[in-house]
Amino acid sequence: MNREPWSRLLRWYARAKRDLPWRRTRDPYRIWISEIMLQQTRVEAVLGYYQRFLERFPTVEALAVAPEPELLDAWAGLGYYRRARMVQTAARSIVEQGGFPTDYEGIRVLSGIGDYTAAAVASIAFELPHAVLDGNVARVGARLTNEARDVTRAPVRRALQALVQGWIEQTRPGERGDLNQALMELGATVCTPKSPRCLLCPISADCAARKEGVQEQRPVKRAKAPQQKLFLIVALVEKNGRLLMRQRPADEAIMPGFWELPQAMGPRFDPDCLAGLGLEVGEMQGEFRHGITTRDFRGQVHAAALRGERDPDYVWLGPSERESLPLTTITKKALRAAKIL
Secondary structure, three states: OOOHHHHHHHHHHHHHOOOOHHHOOOOHHHHHHHHHHOOOOOHHHHHHHHHHHHHHOOOHHHHHOOOHHHHHHHHOOOOOOHHHHHHHHHHHHHHHOOOOOOOHHHHHOOOOOOHHHHHHHHHHHHOOOOOOOOHHHHHHHHHHHOOOOEOOOHHHHHHHHHHHHHHHHOOOOOOHHHHHHHHHHHHHHOOOOOOOOHHHOOOHHHOHHHHHOOHHHOOEOOOOOOOEEEEEEEEEOEEOOEEEEEEOOOOOOOOOOOEEOOEEEEOOOOHHHHHHHOEEEEEEEEEEEEEEOOEEEEEEEEEEEEOOOOOOOEEEEOHHHHHOOOEOHHHHHHHHHOOOO
């Protein structure tokens, strides 16, 4: 494909792009933070977190020395908390080496940074010729070339990566970061998964799938696994205004180090499910929903009473202590459902 489609795309991007705070800077630190936050998280959800996070940690040096509870609290609600810890590990490496690396290889070796993030930071902050391939760009590429293979397969992803890399290499310094962002923006706002807005697309004349009338059948993806429905009982055990809570172990796969209320999960609501913690479940205080990838949780919050000895993993925490600690998302939702938070 010649340069003309990319010239049209760049002109479209200049006038149609959303005004997002990470697009107003070439600071690699701020671009990097935005890219990590945007992984598997909607732009609308990230906006507030991004601003608040940078207010608390305005520089990579501030992030590097932040106490972990403060870091996790700033990240709370974004999910995938391992990302926050890896961000801080990377920040410490950046400080130790005297500044943010200015080449793709130096960025790529930082903790928690993969090919996509390294390419995004390298191209946007430093105008280096590295192509990004996220879901939006893969969809644009699959439609432009009428790719009929499953885009979730590694060989097809590699082919799409090489395709987009060729496009980036046709651009000049000063255009590379914008072309990457333009492709992502096109996929997010025009070349959408369902009902693509082809009449508004600046490169629709070059789209092979549209010429064949199959744009809505591209990209081809294997079917997603159905969501598993699970039921969760969360207990409010109260004594003198304090609640019984525990800190999740450091080796937990999900939200290690966060604090949570007593809870139990199963294929149905079972008030006896917390008997193993010495709790007797009482009246329901509220309900909530929570989703994690292929799991759909239906939650109930119940008042509960402690029978016998307290489990040694659990401690009593008052309101001021709870405010200063990172709480799991389920615990926050449970407290809101019970009108405590």
